[in-house]
Amino acid sequence: MDANTKLCQGKDIFERMNYLYQASYLMALKNRVAASYYGNVMVGCAKKSVLRIESDIKRTICKCCQSPLIPGETARVRLVSKPVKGIKWTCLTCLSIKRYPTKKGYKLWTEQPNSVVQIFNYTSKSVDDKSVTETQKRNLDKRNSVNIEKN
Amino acid sequence: MAQTSQSICSILPKSITKQINTCENSEQYITNFLQNALPPTDTSSIANELRKSLILGKHKSKWNKKKQCKGKLLTNRKRMQLGLRKISCQVNDMKYKDLLPLNQLWLNYMQQVLGPKFLDNIPKDPTDPNWENVNQQLIKADFHGAEISIVGAKCPSLIGLSGIVVQDTKNIFRICGKDNIIRTIPKDVVIMNMHLKNIKLEFFGKDLSIKPTERTIKKFKCGRIYEL
Numbered sequence: 001m002d003a004n005t006k007l008c009q010g011k012d013i014f015e016r017m018n019y020l021y022q023a024s025y026l027m028a029l030k031n032r033v034a035a036s037y038y039g040n041v042m043v044g045c046a047k048k049s050v051l052r053i054e055s056d057i058k059r060t061i062c063k064c065c066q067s068p069l070i071p072g073e074t075a076r077v078r079l080v081s082k083p084v085k086g087i088k089w090t091c092l093t094c095l096s097i098k099r100y101p102t103k104k105g106y107k108l109w110t111e112q113p114n115s116v117v118q119i120f121n122y123t124s125k126s127v128d129d130k131s132v133t134e135t136q137k138r139n140l141d142k143r144n145s146v147n148i149e150k151n
Numbered sequence: 152m153a154q155t156s157q158s159i160c161s162i163l164p165k166s167i168t169k170q171i172n173t174c175e176n177s178e179q180y181i182t183n184f185l186q187n188a189l190p191p192t193d194t195s196s197i198a199n200e201l202r203k204s205l206i207l208g209k210h211k212s213k214w215n216k217k218k219q220c221k222g223k224l225l226t227n228r229k230r231m232q233l234g235l236r237k238i239s240c241q242v243n244d245m246k247y248k249d250l251l252p253l254n255q256l257w258l259n260y261m262q263q264v265l266g267p268k269f270l271d272n273i274p275k276d277p278t279d280p281n282w283e284n285v286n287q288q289l290i291k292a293d294f295h296g297a298e299i300s301i302v303g304a305k306c307p308s309l310i311g312l313s314g315i316v317v318q319d320t321k322n323i324f325r326i327c328g329k330d331n332i333i334r335t336i337p338k339d340v341v342i343m344n345m346h347l348k349n350i351k352l353e354f355f356g357k358d359l360s361i362k363p364t365e366r367t368i369k370k371f372k373c374g375r376i377y378e379l
């Protein structure tokens with residue numbers, strides 16, 4: 001409506017994914033089917049509109065069944081040393097395993113400083129009534145910057 | 152009499168079940184039993200009949216096996232096997248009370264999507280300059296967690312149902328009513344009311360008959376009226 005909203009490409013879809021992510025976490029302990037379904041819709045949205053999810057967020061949902069991974073509740077987290085030192089996440093819904101290395105100095109490309117070319121600031125002037133949305137918003141900005149850099 | 156009918160369903164006391172022991176070599180017992188019970192003309196074929204193997208008896212069904220998934224996106228069939236396709240009431244015992252925070256979250260989300268000014272100037276008829284814009288935004292929004300009620304339908308029994316949307320697929324809405332029952336509503340035969348705080352938005356269900364993920368990029372055509 002105002003000039004700010006037009007600039008941010010895919011803002012409505014980011015907002016939708018943000019909502020689905022929060023809804024998924026809200027339903028995680030009450031109904032795992034619903035949580036998985038919302039996660040699935042969220043990933044589907046990202047795929048359809050070719051928007052990338054930030055890797056920190058991507059790691060908190062199961063790659064396989066898209067249900068949110070909460071340590072001790074829906075996921076088993078163990079430190080492993082055998083193939084390479086790392087963290088092993090086991091989803092308790094579908095029993096799939098993800099391993100993340102914990103090597104010293106290992107950084108994802110998006111965490112490296114030279115991956116960011118330009119940072120857009122889309123923070124709205126209106127005050128959000130929830131702190132959750134605030135933090136998510138920041139994540140969106142981060143996602144966006146990464147996204148634009150890759151193109 | 153009443154007492155005996157009650158005790159039919161209860162478990163037998165330990166003192167009786169202790170004495171019962173299952174027959175150890177059951178095959179032997181069955182052949183003996185058959186030899187005694189069957190007429191003498193059939194007794195010769197007992198051994199042959201028992202040797203027959205039932206093909207389907209040994210075949211274990213793949214569907215219920217809980218196997219480790221490879222780190223890939225599940226296909227829809229796999230999701231069905233794990234029971235992740237259908238949100239149902241019987242298994243998970245969904246409560247209306249649990250869905251209220253979801254509804255609250257949805258209201259916040261809608262407010263964010265439509266902008267803070269939306270509540271003050273709602274476009275009331277198609278001549279409004281904002282009409283097209285708002286429609287476009289609404290069609291792209293997510294409806295999980297929305298509170299809807301049905302005002303018109305081809306099927307009269309659907310009219311008057313209301314609840315919070317828990318699942319939104321291409322052709323159906325699954326809503327959870329206040330009585331904790333999950334109902335399935337076909338989209339293309341109903342007119343729905345969506346409750347946004349104190350605003351009612353009325354729309355055709357047929358407009359939403361697209362996959363929720365595909366609706367993000369879909370363009371909405373205005374002014375279609377469907378026959379109901």
Ligand SMILES: [Zn+2]
Binds near residue numbers: 091093094096
């Ligand atoms: Zn999983």
